[in-house]
Amino acid sequence: MAESLRGGVIGAGVFGGYHARQYARLPGVVLSAVLDVDGDRAAAVAIPLGGRAFTDLAAFLDAVDVVTVASPASLHAEHALAALAVGKPVYIEKPIATSVADGERVRAAAAARGLVVACGHQERVQSxxxxxxxxxxxxxxxxALRHGPPSDRSRDVSAxxxxxxxxxxxxxxICAADPVTAEGxxxxxxxxxxxxxxxxxxxEDGFTAIFDVSRQAPARKRTMRIVYPSGDVEIDFVARTLRNTTPxxxxxxxxETPDGQDPLGASVAGFLAAVRGETARPIVTAEEAIRALDLALAVEQALADQG
Incomplete structure (x- = not known):
């Protein structure tokens, strides 16, 4: 690969724009291309950052060395598999796919070619x-409580x-044990x-996790409380405060740390470091992303079974 990696972003929505700006500013990479079904939208993201706009996937993949998949979640696996098939490492916004089978296909394709797959669970960076x-x-x-007001974003998947x-x-x-039950x-x-x-x-070790989400709330609210035998940790991700009574x-x-100020930048930088062989792995691997997806789908099934 060239010394400066050519970064490409699939999807010119809000998150695609965020990722394009990371490729334009991080060292050792340039924003080369943005792909979207809407060429004007792709151009609006790519051109101010020195990149080119594409509507054709094959042409886009020829123009890049690494790919961020920021298209709608229902297309994540399709776009990641296309990139991996031509030898491009991929950073996939969460979820890695919308089925475990597709997530496993992505993982297997990357493993077969020795390519890096990272997934955008950015709260890991702040944690x-x-x-x-x-x-x-x-x-x-x-x-954990994660509420937000109505939005047209990500309507192809559930909250x-x-x-x-x-x-x-x-x-x-944070828990080494496996989940065994899900109700909702x-x-x-x-x-x-x-x-x-x-x-x-x-x-299986007795740990209990309560998750509360809403995309119909009057205001944005994201909090977490973790109880340990020795004390509690309380986090407000909006106010960006932390209270700790553990030892x-x-x-x-x-x-105020670099990771805390720009978790997306740290996540993308971690992906690029893994691609260059500077680190053994990205911040969140395909295997970890699939595990999160598997439990999320189990929660969806529990909701479907409620009535």
Whole structure:
């Protein structure tokens, strides 16, 4: 590969724009191309950053070395598999796919070619900045609330795959045990997707995780409380505050760290470092993303079984 990687972004929506700007500003990479079914929208993102706009996938893939998949979630696996088939490492916005089978196809395709796959569970970056992932004590309980106002974004998937999956990934990251039960209740929107949901997941070591999400809330609210035998950790992801009563040292000023200030940038930089062989793995691997997806789909099934 060339010394400066040519970055490409599939999808010129809000998150596609965020990723394009990361490729334009990070060292060792340039924003080369943006692909979207709407050529004008692709151009609006790509051209101000020095890239080119594409509507043809094959031509786009010829113009890049690494690919971010920021298209609608229902297309994540299709676009990732196309990139991997021609030897391009991929960073996939969450969820990695909308079925475990498709996620496994992505993982297997990458493994067969020795290519890096990263997934955009960016709360991992902030948790790392806090020191949360280094607490040596097993947690007893997690309570996560993630509410936001109505939006046209991500209407092809439920609030579980859009919002709850962030907190599911964190629960899986801090608990070594496997989930064994999932119960939930929720409310479908007029277009037939789960927009409001509450789920309780039990793990084999007794750890319990409570997830509460809504895409119909009056205001944005994202909080988490983790109970340990020695104390509690409370996080407000909107206010970016942390309260810790455990004996373990956490960084209450995590929001002032580079990772805390720009978790997306840190996540993309981690992907690029893995592609260059500077690190052994990206921040969130395909295997981890599939595990989060599997539990998210189990929650969806529990909601479907509620009535």
């Amino acid at each position: 790392r900045a806090m020191g949360l992932l280094d607490i040596p004590e097993p947690p007893l309980r997690l309570e 579980i795959l859009d919002l709850m999956i962030h907190d599911i990934d964190l629960a899986l990251a 209740e929720g409310r479908l929107s007029e277009d037939g997707v789960w927009d409001i949901a509450r789920a309780e997941v039990g793990f 373990f040292v956490l960084n209450a000023d995590y929001a």
